[in-house]
Structure formats: C-alpha cells, structure tokens
Amino acid sequence: MENISQTLPDHDLLRKLPANVHAEQMLxxxxxxxxxxxxxxxxxxxxxxxxxxxxxxxYHAIEILVEKGLSATPVTIKSILEKDPLxxxxxxxxYIIRLTTIAMVVINPYDYGKIIYDSAIKRNLIxxxxxxxxxxxxxxxxxxxxxxxxxxxxxxxxxxxxxxKEKGFIPMRESVAESLSSINRAMKNTDHITGISTGYLDxxxxxxxxxxxxxxxxxxxxxxxxxxFAINFAFNACxxxxxxxxxxxxxxxxxxxxxxxxxxQLASRLLSMMARVDSTNLRNGKVNExxxxxxxxxxxxxxxxxxxxxxxxxxxxxAVRSRARKLKRKHNLGIIFVDYLQxxxxxxxxxxxxxxxxxxxxxxxxxxxxxxIPVIALSQLSRAVEQREDKRPLLSDxxxxxxxxxxxxxxMFLYREEYYLRRKExxxxxxxxxxxxxxxxxxxxxxxxxxxxxxxxxxxxVQLYYVDKFSSVGNxxxxxxxx
Numbered sequence: 001m002e003n004i005s006q007t008l009p010d011h012d013l014l015r016k017l018p019a020n021v022h023a024e025q026m027l028x029x030x031x032x033x034x035x036x037x038x039x040x041x042x043x044x045x046x047x048x049x050x051x052x053x054x055x056x057x058x059y060h061a062i063e064i065l066v067e068k069g070l071s072a073t074p075v076t077i078k079s080i081l082e083k084d085p086l087x088x089x090x091x092x093x094x095y096i097i098r099l100t101t102i103a104m105v106v107i108n109p110y111d112y113g114k115i116i117y118d119s120a121i122k123r124n125l126i127x128x129x130x131x132x133x134x135x136x137x138x139x140x141x142x143x144x145x146x147x148x149x150x151x152x153x154x155x156x157x158x159x160x161x162x163x164x165k166e167k168g169f170i171p172m173r174e175s176v177a178e179s180l181s182s183i184n185r186a187m188k189n190t191d192h193i194t195g196i197s198t199g200y201l202d203x204x205x206x207x208x209x210x211x212x213x214x215x216x217x218x219x220x221x222x223x224x225x226x227x228x229f230a231i232n233f234a235f236n237a238c239x240x241x242x243x244x245x246x247x248x249x250x251x252x253x254x255x256x257x258x259x260x261x262x263x264x265q266l267a268s269r270l271l272s273m274m275a276r277v278d279s280t281n282l283r284n285g286k287v288n289e290x291x292x293x294x295x296x297x298x299x300x301x302x303x304x305x306x307x308x309x310x311x312x313x314x315x316x317x318x319a320v321r322s323r324a325r326k327l328k329r330k331h332n333l334g335i336i337f338v339d340y341l342q343x344x345x346x347x348x349x350x351x352x353x354x355x356x357x358x359x360x361x362x363x364x365x366x367x368x369x370x371x372x373i374p375v376i377a378l379s380q381l382s383r384a385v386e387q388r389e390d391k392r393p394l395l396s397d398x399x400x401x402x403x404x405x406x407x408x409x410x411x412m413f414l415y416r417e418e419y420y421l422r423r424k425e426x427x428x429x430x431x432x433x434x435x436x437x438x439x440x441x442x443x444x445x446x447x448x449x450x451x452x453x454x455x456x457x458x459x460x461x462v463q464l465y466y467v468d469k470f471s472s473v474g475n476x477x478x479x480x481x482x483x
Contacts (some may be wrong), residue, residue, distance in 0.1 A: 004144075004307055004408050008365070008478075011421060015127065017051070017059070017123050017377075018118075018119045018122040018123055018228065019052075019123070019308060020051075020119055020157060020331035021052060021055075021291075023050060023104060023112045023115040023116055023225050024050050024051065024055045024115060024116055025055075025099055025103070026102065026103045026109075026112050027103075027112040027113060027116065028040070028055060028058055028059065028062075028099050028103070029100050029101070029102055029103025030103045031062055031101035031109065032062070032072055032073060032074065032077070032096065032099060032100050032103070033070060033100055033103060035062070035065070035066055035071045035072045037109045038062060038066055038072075039065070039155050039317050040108075040109055040110045041109055041110060041113035041221060042096060044113070044117055045050075045059075045116060045117055047059045047060040047421070048120070049116055049117050049119075051115060051116075051119065051120070051121035051123070052087050052138060052150045053086060053091070053092055054087070054095075056079060057081060057084060057087070058081070058096065058099075058440050060080055061077050061080040062077070064080060065077070065080070074093060074096045074097050074100065074145075076097075077096055077141040078090075078092070078093055078396070088244070090206050094407065097459070100432045102126070105293065108387075110395075118403070120424060121159065121253075123312065124159050125159060127154050128152075128155045128156060129157060130153045131155070131385075132155075134147075134154075136148065138200075147339065150318050150321070150322075150389075153322060153325070153389055154370075155330075157325045159368075166320075193209040193415065193455075194208045194209060195207070195209030195210045195211040195212065195214075195374065196209050196210045196212065196240050196241060196334065196335055196356065197207055197209045197236060197237070197240040198210065198233055198234065198236060198237075199233070199235075199236025199240070200236075200462070200466075200474075200475055201471070201475050202462045202463070202475070202476075203258070203449060203464070204461060206451060206454075206457065206458065206460060207381070207410070207451075207454070207457065208249055208457070210233075210237065210335060210372055210374035210376065211409075211456070212368075212372045212374060213369045213372055213373070213374075214367050214375070214409040214455075214456075215361070215364050215375050215377065215407055215408050215409050215410075216366040216372050216374060216375065216376045216377070216389065216396075216409065216410040216411075216439055217232065217376075217377055217378075217379050217404055217408040217410065217411045217412065218233075218376060218377070218378050218379070218414065219340070219378070219379040219380070219381050219393065219397075219398055219411065219412070219413050219414070220393070220414035220415070221380075221381050221385055221386070221393070221415060222380075224414040224415065224416055224419065224447075225414055225416065225447060225466060225468065225471075225473075226340065226414060227260070227266075227269070227339055227341070227378070227464070227471075228263065228269065228273075228468075228472075228473065229414060229447075229473055230337050230339050230376065230378055230449045230469040231256075231266060231269055231270055231471065232273065232451045232471070232472070232473040233337070234254050234256055234272070234307065234337050235270060235274075235307075236332070236398050237254055237335050238254045238305050238306065238307050239336070241254070241306075241334045242305075242306075250306075250332060251306055251309065251332075251334075252306070252308065252331075252332045252333065252334025252335070253300065253306035253307070253308055253326050253327060253331035253333050253334060254305075254307045254308065254333075254334065254335055254336075254337070255306070255308050255309050255323075255324060255333050255335070255336045255337070256308065256309045256310070256336075256337045256339070257310055257312075257315065257320060257323075257336070257338045257339065258310070258311045258315065258339050259312075259313055259315060259338070259339060259340065259343035259344065260339060260340065261311065261339070261342060262311050263309040263311045266309055266311070266352075267470055268282050268283070268310075269471045270298075271298055271299060271302070272300070272304060272469075272470050272472075273316075273469055273470055273471045273472045274298040274302070274437055274472055275291065275294040275295045275297075275298045276294075277291045277294065277295060277470070278469045278470070279469060279470065279471060280469065293374075298403050298420060300478060306331055308327060308331065310323060313343070314343065314344075314345060314415070315344055315345070316344065316345045316346065316364045317344055317345070317346060317359060317360045317363035317364070318363070318369065320338065320344065320363070320364075321363060321366070321370075324336055324367055324371060325371070327371075328371050333371060333373060335374050335375075335376070336367065336368075336371075336374070336378045337373045337375050337378075338375070338376070338377040338378065339376035339378045340377065340379060340380065341360060341361070341364075341377045341378060341379045341380075341404070342379065342380050344356070344360045345360075346359035355422075357404065357406075360401035360409070361377075361403045361404050361406075361407040362403070362407055364377055365407045365409075366407075376385075377396060380398050381393050381397045381413075382398070383396060384396070387399050390418075391415065391420050392413070392415050392448075392450060393413040393415060393450065394452070395411060395452050395453060397413075398406060398411075405453065408453060408455075409454075409456065410451070410453060410454050410455065411439070411451075411452045411453040411454075412449050412450065412451050412452070413449070413450040413452055414447060414450075415447070415448045415450055416443075416446070416448070416466065417439075417443040417446070418440065418444055418445070418446065420441040421436065421439055421440045422441055424436065445465055445466055445467055445474055446463055446464075446465065446466065446476065447464050447465075447466035447473070448461055448462070448463055448464075449461065449462045449463075463476050464476050
C-alpha cells in the first residue's frame with residue numbers, strides 16, 4: 001500500500017490533511033464483493049470525497065457499472081480503467097483484487113462511507129480557510145470587507161448544505177432524471193400543484209403553485225393590498241408546507257422580511273384575517289369578549305406555525321441572503337417573502353438607483369436558486385398608472401422596471417377597480433350616479449391578479465375575493481361570495 005499514498009508539500013510535512021485511507025480500502029473492497037452495498041452510500045458519497053486519486057477512479061468506475069446494471073468486480077473494473085495511466089502505474093488489477101481480500105469482514109459500509117465523507121468535508125474546510133486567509137491578505141480597495149465576508153460565507157454555506165465547495169457542471173443524465181422525477185410526482189399529484197400552493201384555486205390552476213428557484217414579483221400601486229396579499233400567500237404557504245410534511249418530520253419554514261411594517265403589525269393583520277375581526281377595532285381596542293376568545297384561539301394556532309418575521313429596516317441584499325441561509329440551516333426554510341423590494345439596498349453603494357435595483361433583483365434570484373425555494377418580492381409601481389384612463393398596470397409601470405422584469409420568473413400585478421371607483425363618486429343627483437353605483441356593486445370586494453409575465457407558463461387574469469378590513473383574501477365564486 002505504500003506506493004498509493006499521496007505526499008504533501010514540504011511546508012506541510014508537520015500536518016497531514018484529514019484522511020482515512022484504510023476506511024477507503026475497506027469500503028471499496030466491500031462494494032467490489034457485493035455491488036448492492038453501494039445503495040447504502042451513493043446518496044451522499046461521491047468519487048471526489050475519496051482522498052486517494054486511484055480510489056476516486058475505482059469508485060467512479062463502480063458507479064458507472066452499477067448505473068448500467070452490471071456488477072462491479074476486478075474484471076469489470078479493469079474493462080473501464082485498464083488504459084488509465086494510474087491504473088497501469090499502480091498495477092491496478094492486483095491492487096483491486098487485494099482490496100477484496102482485506103474487506104471480507106465488512107458488514108456495514110455506511111459507517112466507512114461516513115468516515116470518508118467526514119474527512120472530505122474537513123479537507124474542503126481547510127481549503128476554504130486557506131482561500132479566505134489568502135483573499136484577505138491580497139485584498140484591494142476595490143473589494144471591500146463586506147464583499148469578502150459574503151464570498152466567504154457563501155463558500156461555507158455551500159460546504160455545510162451540500163458538502164461541496166461549488167456546484168460545477170451537472171451531467172445531462174442527472175438533469176433529465178430529476179426532470180422525469182418531477183414529472184412523475186406531478187402525475188401522481190391529483191391536484192396537479194407541483195409547487196407550494198397559493199391557497200387559491202384559480203391561481204393554482206394558472207401557476208401550479210409557487211415553484212422552487214423562481215423569483216416572483218407581486219406589484220401594485222399603494223392601497224392595492226400588496227402586504228395583505230403577501231401575508232395571505234405566506235400563511236397559505238405555511239399551511240401547504242405543513243400538509244406536505246410526513247408525520248414525524250419538521251415542516252419547512254416561511255421567512256417574511258418586513259422592511260416597512262413591524263412584526264407586531266404583521267401579527268395583528270394575521271390575527272384580524274384569521275379571527276375575522278376588523279383590524280381598526282384591534283388597533284383601537286374595541287374588541288368584545290367573544291372576539292377576544294377567537295383571537296386567543298388563532299393566536300395559539302399561529303404560535304405553533306414555523307413562520308418567521310424579520311422586521312429589520314433598510315436591509316441590504318447581502319444581509320437578506322445571509323439571514324435566509326441561517327434560516328435554511330436551522331429551520332429548513334421553504335419560501336421567502338420580501339415586503340418590499342425598493343426598501344432593500346444593494347451590496348455596494350451606488351448613486352445609480354437603477355443599477356442598485358439590478359443588484360437587488362439579481363441577488364433575490366440568486367437566493368431562490370441557491371436555496372432552491374420560491375422568493376416572492378413585493379414591488380411598487382410608478383405613478384404612470386395614475387395618468388391613464390385604464391388603471392390596470394403594465395410591465396413598463398414597474399419602478400426601475402428593466403432589471404425587475406428581466407430577472408423575475410413571474411410578475412403579478414394587483415388591481416382593485418373598487419378603489420378607483422370610490423374616488424370617482426358622482427354627486428347623488430348626477431345622472432351617472434346609478435351607473436356608477438352598479439359598477440361599484442360589481443367591483444365590490446373583488447381584486448384582480450394580472451399575470452403579466454410567466455416564464456414557465458401562461459399569462460392571464462385571476463379574480464379573488466378581498467376584504468380590506470380583515471386583510472383577507474379568498475376564492476371567488478360567481479355570486480361574489482367568499483369560499
């Protein structure tokens with residue numbers, strides 16, 4: 001075995017990298033004796049986790065053979081590696097046969113796999129530490145300390161969550177397998193919601209729920225109910241994630257970044273929504289005993305939900321990313337809401353607001369992809385809407401719209417005709433009053449969601465039932481009654 005060990009550079013002679021070559025030999029020998037054993041380890045153990053280069057090649061060859069439905073033996077391994085220079089140099093066939101003899105007593109390869117994996121993580125951690133130190137020594141004025149911290153944290157997060165320093169290229173066979181698996185799950189799902197349910201039938205039919213890795217923009221003018229819709233979406237998502245969680249497992253959490261309202265104000269809205277108590281009465285303390293008992297019941301229910309609110313004002317996109325990663329590690333974050341996008345700041349100072357918004361939207365999309373969760377961000381609209389006769393928003397109405405529209409996978413606008421009609425009320429004696437009253441009755445408690453961009457689906461409009469005093473959003477039947 002002496003000719004297989006790697007040597008370290010002279011300056012590292014006093015300290016060897018973490019590795020357990022014997023565990024690698026025992027594991028490989030066991031799998032070569034019984035190829036079925038690889039099923040116990042291949043979900044977490046990859047070829048690059050092995051310390052010895054030749055062991056990496058052997059394990060990769062085993063993976064290829066098992067994928068083809070063949071047994072991994074010294075003979076079949078030879079058919080793959082016999083032209084490899086390292087195989088020839090180390091007399092590979094003899095070495096592989098020797099591995100099968102020393103591993104005869106291995107019963108549980110899982111333990112050996114964990115030892116190998118643990119050593120690989122430690123080696124990666126050492127490498128990242130060296131890179132952090134070198135970057136700090138070699139830093140320039142162009143790269144500020146917060147940017148270096150962000151890079152370092154990203155490397156450590158990836159190592160903690162994936163066991164790898166970086167993702168790199170993914171073979172097409174893996175991508176296709178994941179796609180087929182997703183299609184298969186959708187086929188078995190009777191409601192055909194492949195993502196996290198919005199809680200609304202017509203909207204779920206359009207979107208199939210909020211999809212992982214998507215950046216979703218929910219935009220509207222002031223008083224359209226953006227925050228109300230966000231907390232309803234968040235509450236429904238929390239319930240949907242709980243329903244999908246298997247018994248005994250911890251459900252994924254919902255993260256809500258509230259840059260405008262305090263956590264107490266958001267909680268009050270949720271209580272109003274669930275207990276059907278006028279939010280104005282909650283603020284004024286005009287709550288009777290019956291309503292207070294209802295509030296206590298829903299408060300107890302809310303307290304048990306994995307719903308987390310961060311109401312820190314003026315957060316940077318780097319801070320959002322950092323806090324989202326922590327929530328992912330500690331509470332298995334399933335979805336994020338940001339209220340609202342224009343209140344975030346960029347990672348680096350910029351006098352150009354359009355460039356800063358571009359940094360923010362790119363950062364939000366990066367969080368969605370990195371954590372593989374939906375990110376829903378609320379957005380303001382420009383005043384251009386108010387200058388038109390038809391107040392329905394357009395994509396061009398997004399403030400600093402270029403980057404928002406470009407980076408978003410889904411853009412939804414909120415529109416309430418009732419809001420605008422109430423501001424056009426004619427005097428009671430006006431001939432147009434009855435016409436206005438009829439239009440107001442038709443629009444009463446109706447909110448429209450205008451799907452203006454949908455990268456992976458169709459666009460269109462969805463009507464929902466909206467009650468402002470409860471911050472409540474519900475399904476709409478044709479007689480305008482809440483389901």
